[in-house]
Amino acid sequence: MATAVQKITLSSSRDIPFNKLVLSQSNVRRVKAGVSIEELAEDIARRGLLQGLNVRPVLDAEDKETGMFEIPAGGRRFRALERLVKQKRLAKTAPVPCVVRDPAAGILAEDDSLAENCQRAPLHPLDQFRAFQTLREKGQSEDEIAAAFFVPVNVVKQRLRLASVSATLLETYAEDGMSLEQLMAFTVSSDHARQEQVWEATRNSWSKEPYQIRRMLTESTVRASDKRAVFVGIDAYEAAGGIVLRDLFQSDDGGWLQDAALLDRLAAEKLKIMADEIANEGWKWIEVAVSFPYDNARGLRELAGTPIDITADEQATIDALKAEYAKLEAEYDGADELPDEVDERLGEIETALANFESRPVQYDPADIVRAGVFVSIDADGSLLVDRGYVRPEDEAPTAVDGEDGEDTPANTGDPAAPSVQRAVITIGGQPVEPEEDEDDVIKPLPDRLVMELTAHRTLALRDAMANNPHVAMTALLHKLVTDAFQRMSSAGGCLEASIHHVFFPAQSADLKDSPSAKSVNERQEAWKTDIPQDDQALWDWLDALDDASRMAMLAHCVSYGVNALHEKVDRYGGSGLSQHGLERRLGQADRLARACGLDMVEAGWKPTVENYLGRVTKARILEAVREARGEQAAQLIDHLKKGDMAKEAERLLADTGWLPEPLRSADADATATADPSGGESDEALPAFLSDDEAEQAGDEETDPDEPAMIAAE
The missing domain is CATH 3.90.1530.10 (Conserved hypothetical protein from pyrococcus furiosus pfu- 392566-001, ParB domain)
Structure with missing residues (x-):
C-alpha cells in the first residue's frame, strides 16, 4: 500500500x-x-x-x-x-x-x-552588469541608473564596460574560467575578435596576469602621452576617425591611440602645413621629420641671426612683471610656505619673462636664400623649428689667390656624414627579437649594440675631458709628440694639429637626450655666442683670453676629437680599422676615462629594455641581474619569457649602478655590485613571480595599498 x-x-x-x-x-x-x-x-x-x-x-x-x-x-x-x-x-x-x-x-x-x-543566493556580478546594460538599452541614462542604485556614475560606467566584453569571455567568467581582474583588463579594447584571440593565447599560459592582457591588447597602439599624439591632439585624431582606448579601472595616462598609421599621417600632414608656412620666409630647403638624430646639423654652418629688438610695449610689460614679482617676493619674505595662488603667479611671471628673453631672430635675406630649416616635434609635443643652417655646397664661393694666379674656391670643410639608420621592428615600443635557445651560453654582444653603447661612452668622455683642461692638454701634447717623434707623415704647412670630429654611424634613440649630449650642446652654444665670426677678430679674441678661459676652450675643442667607438675591423688588411688599431683606440679611451674620473652611472646611463636588455640574450639578462642583485633575484625571473624578463630586469637593475662591459672602466670589478653571499634579495617582486598562490591571496587580502574593487560588490 x-x-x-x-x-x-x-x-x-x-x-x-x-x-x-x-x-x-x-x-x-x-x-x-x-x-x-x-x-x-x-x-x-x-x-x-x-x-x-x-x-x-x-x-x-x-x-x-x-x-x-x-x-x-x-x-x-x-x-x-x-x-x-x-x-x-x-x-x-x-x-x-x-x-x-x-x-x-x-x-x-x-x-x-x-x-x-x-538562503538568499547573491546576484552574480555578471547578472548585475547585464542588468545595468538592459536598463541603459531601455533608455535610462548612466546618471539615472547610478541614482537608482546609490552608486557613483563611474561605477555604472565600469559595469557597463564589463558587460560590453565579448560574449564568449563573459560566459568564461560566468563559469569561473577567469577572474574579475582579468575581465577588467579586456575592457581596454572593444575589438571582440582581438579579445578572444588574446584569451586563447594566454588561457593556457603561465603568464595571464591582467597587466599581460592589457599589454597584448595595446601592443600595436600609441600612448596618448607620445609626443606625436600631443602634437596632433586627441580631438583631431578622433575627428579623423581614430579610436582612443581607455582603461576605466586604473590610471592609463590618457589612454592609447589605436591607429598608429593614422597618427603618423596626421603628424606628417601637420608638420607639412607648418613647413609650408615657414617656406614663405624664403629658405632654400626645409627638412621635416618627427625627430632628427643627435648631431644632425654637424658639418653645416649655423647662421648668426640678430635678435629682434624689444618694443616699447614689450619693455613696459617686462617692467610691470618684474615689479609685480619683486612686490610679491617682498610681501612674503620670510614666510615658511607661499600660498598656492601666489606660488602659481610667481611661476607665471617667470615663464612670461623667460618668453621675452627667447627673442625671435632675424637673418640676412642673402643668407636665407642659401640656408635651410629643420622642422620636427619636440619631446613635449610642441613644434620644434631650427632655422639657419647652410650646407657646404650652398656656401657663397670665396676667391683666394692661388700659386698660378687663378682663383680657387675656399675650403668649406667636409659635409656631415649621413647617419646610418637601421630598421627595427617594434611591438609595444620594444624590439622584436626571436626567443633565444634554452642554453646558458653567454654569447658576444651584437656589434651594433656595442657601437651604440660606446657612442654613449664617447659622448660622456668628451664631456668629461672638456671639464678637465689638464687632461685635455696632456692628450693633445701626447698626440703632437707622437706625430713629431714617431716619423708619422704630416701633410700641410709648418704645423698641423687638428681635431677630426667623429660621427656616430650607430646610435640609440636616447643618445640625443642623454645628460652628456645636453651638457656638450649647452657648452657649445655658450661658447658660440662669444666667438667672433671674422678670422682676424677671432685671433684677437683668443689672444686676449685669460689662461683659464684658454684652457677651457682648448679642452672643449679637444674633446670633439675623442673617439672611443667600437667598430668592425677590416679583416682583409685594407684601408679600414685594423684589430691592433681598435685595441689601441679602446686602450687609450680607458686611460682617458681613468684620468677624467669618468663614471657612466654618474653620466646618466641606465640599463633599459630599449638600450640594452631587450637587445641581448636571456643569458645576458640573467648575468646582469645576478651581478647586480645576486643569484636569488636571477632565479626569480629565469622562467619568464624574454620580453617580460627584460622588463623585470630593468626594474631590478634600477639604481644599482650596474654597467655592461663596454661601459665599464678597464679596472672595474665586473661583480662589484653583486651580492657576494648570494643571499636573500630585499627587492619586492610582483606577485606573478611567486609560485605560492596561497601566499599571493593572503597578500592581496592584507595589503593596505591594494585598490578596492568596486566593479562588482
Missing part, C-alpha cells in the same frame, strides 16, 4: 497597519552591512516595498493574541518604513504586506530570521 504524500500549508499573508508592527529581539542580524537604511528607505519610496515582512502575533501571558505583531525577519525593511513615517512620507496606519506565522508552529523565530538571510 502506497504511503500518502503529506501536504504542506503555507502561512497566510495579509496587510497589517504599520503601527501594529514592532521589531523582534529574535532577529539574528546584529551587524550593519550592505545598503544603508537611508538608501533602502529612498528605494522603497521610489519603487514601493518589493518583499513583505515575516511576522508573528504577540501573545499575552495567557497566550492570547494582543493585536500586535513582531518582526523576526525583515527588520531593515521595517526600519526603512519607520524612517519614512517619521518623515511624514508614509502614514502610521499604512498597510504593510506581511506573511503571518502560526504561533503554534514548531519553528523558532530565530530559525526564520536565519533562514531568510542565509
Whole structure:
C-alpha cells in the first residue's frame, strides 16, 4: 500500500497597519552591512516595498493574541518604513504586506530570521552588469541608473564596460574560467575578435596576469602621452576617425591611440602645413621629420641671426612683471610656505619673462636664400623649428689667390656624414627579437649594440675631458709628440694639429637626450655666442683670453676629437680599422676615462629594455641581474619569457649602478655590485613571480595599498 504524500500549508499573508508592527529581539542580524537604511528607505519610496515582512502575533501571558505583531525577519525593511513615517512620507496606519506565522508552529523565530538571510543566493556580478546594460538599452541614462542604485556614475560606467566584453569571455567568467581582474583588463579594447584571440593565447599560459592582457591588447597602439599624439591632439585624431582606448579601472595616462598609421599621417600632414608656412620666409630647403638624430646639423654652418629688438610695449610689460614679482617676493619674505595662488603667479611671471628673453631672430635675406630649416616635434609635443643652417655646397664661393694666379674656391670643410639608420621592428615600443635557445651560453654582444653603447661612452668622455683642461692638454701634447717623434707623415704647412670630429654611424634613440649630449650642446652654444665670426677678430679674441678661459676652450675643442667607438675591423688588411688599431683606440679611451674620473652611472646611463636588455640574450639578462642583485633575484625571473624578463630586469637593475662591459672602466670589478653571499634579495617582486598562490591571496587580502574593487560588490 502506497504511503500518502503529506501536504504542506503555507502561512497566510495579509496587510497589517504599520503601527501594529514592532521589531523582534529574535532577529539574528546584529551587524550593519550592505545598503544603508537611508538608501533602502529612498528605494522603497521610489519603487514601493518589493518583499513583505515575516511576522508573528504577540501573545499575552495567557497566550492570547494582543493585536500586535513582531518582526523576526525583515527588520531593515521595517526600519526603512519607520524612517519614512517619521518623515511624514508614509502614514502610521499604512498597510504593510506581511506573511503571518502560526504561533503554534514548531519553528523558532530565530530559525526564520536565519533562514531568510542565509538562503538568499547573491546576484552574480555578471547578472548585475547585464542588468545595468538592459536598463541603459531601455533608455535610462548612466546618471539615472547610478541614482537608482546609490552608486557613483563611474561605477555604472565600469559595469557597463564589463558587460560590453565579448560574449564568449563573459560566459568564461560566468563559469569561473577567469577572474574579475582579468575581465577588467579586456575592457581596454572593444575589438571582440582581438579579445578572444588574446584569451586563447594566454588561457593556457603561465603568464595571464591582467597587466599581460592589457599589454597584448595595446601592443600595436600609441600612448596618448607620445609626443606625436600631443602634437596632433586627441580631438583631431578622433575627428579623423581614430579610436582612443581607455582603461576605466586604473590610471592609463590618457589612454592609447589605436591607429598608429593614422597618427603618423596626421603628424606628417601637420608638420607639412607648418613647413609650408615657414617656406614663405624664403629658405632654400626645409627638412621635416618627427625627430632628427643627435648631431644632425654637424658639418653645416649655423647662421648668426640678430635678435629682434624689444618694443616699447614689450619693455613696459617686462617692467610691470618684474615689479609685480619683486612686490610679491617682498610681501612674503620670510614666510615658511607661499600660498598656492601666489606660488602659481610667481611661476607665471617667470615663464612670461623667460618668453621675452627667447627673442625671435632675424637673418640676412642673402643668407636665407642659401640656408635651410629643420622642422620636427619636440619631446613635449610642441613644434620644434631650427632655422639657419647652410650646407657646404650652398656656401657663397670665396676667391683666394692661388700659386698660378687663378682663383680657387675656399675650403668649406667636409659635409656631415649621413647617419646610418637601421630598421627595427617594434611591438609595444620594444624590439622584436626571436626567443633565444634554452642554453646558458653567454654569447658576444651584437656589434651594433656595442657601437651604440660606446657612442654613449664617447659622448660622456668628451664631456668629461672638456671639464678637465689638464687632461685635455696632456692628450693633445701626447698626440703632437707622437706625430713629431714617431716619423708619422704630416701633410700641410709648418704645423698641423687638428681635431677630426667623429660621427656616430650607430646610435640609440636616447643618445640625443642623454645628460652628456645636453651638457656638450649647452657648452657649445655658450661658447658660440662669444666667438667672433671674422678670422682676424677671432685671433684677437683668443689672444686676449685669460689662461683659464684658454684652457677651457682648448679642452672643449679637444674633446670633439675623442673617439672611443667600437667598430668592425677590416679583416682583409685594407684601408679600414685594423684589430691592433681598435685595441689601441679602446686602450687609450680607458686611460682617458681613468684620468677624467669618468663614471657612466654618474653620466646618466641606465640599463633599459630599449638600450640594452631587450637587445641581448636571456643569458645576458640573467648575468646582469645576478651581478647586480645576486643569484636569488636571477632565479626569480629565469622562467619568464624574454620580453617580460627584460622588463623585470630593468626594474631590478634600477639604481644599482650596474654597467655592461663596454661601459665599464678597464679596472672595474665586473661583480662589484653583486651580492657576494648570494643571499636573500630585499627587492619586492610582483606577485606573478611567486609560485605560492596561497601566499599571493593572503597578500592581496592584507595589503593596505591594494585598490578596492568596486566593479562588482
